[in-house]
Amino acid sequence: MAVSVLANVSLNEEGFLTDPSVWNEEIAKALAEQEGIELTEKHWQVIRWCREAAAKTGASPTLRQITTGTGLSTKELFELFPKGPAKKVAKIAGLSKPEGCI
């Protein structure tokens, strides 16, 4: 499924969407699948919160902003999106690479 949905989607060398405006839920699912993640309702809560935060601030939220904002613990966030949650959520949510340090 991932292959067909992403066939016409342009990604940069790190796997982020080059044109964030093309993002939709199907693309999110396909991008998540590429990362080995099957999206559950908890994943979607994080994705939605990140997209709202990014729309407000113009920047992808950092790890700590995600935990503070969603009320999820660091542990839960690393379980949902293993090996680098902030970057993975940003990628799946069609946002740019997060730049903050914390």
Place this chain on the structure above:
Amino acid sequence: MSENRHMAFICSKGNLDMAYPALIMGWAALGNGVDVTLFFTFWGLDLINKHRVDHLEIAPVGITSMKTGMMGFPINIGIPQIAGVLPGMTAVATTLMKKKMEELEVPPVREMLQMLHDAGAKIYGCKMTVDMMRLTKEDFLDVVDGVVTASEFIDLTEGAQIIFI
């Protein structure tokens, strides 16, 4: 990026300013999917000592890079070293640094260690310094995975990139 990149930080300093480099870089590493090990030795043990972690300080004496601008003054000039020895200067510098970190949304050391632990970092104390300072497991934060010898640390960090702070 290889899946199993591993970074190990040897933290040997107990000052507030020297506490953050490993914590921030370690957190960034975890955020990039890199495995992290933190090894606290000598004065660095203060960071994982539950009686000390909330009382870390920065003393202006000897820090020639510290300028008045960092303390909130409009003119950015050097602070005479002799001023640093005045009573209260360490407390002032510490309060100011904590305030600056808070403005940047950088959590206190205790909270950062908890975040690193929750994100999967391994945290160890150095056996020899622990013995030398007559500390026990009870003196350390719950996030500490154990007290290990230098040799055990070498085994635990095989293949890791090691950074000494």
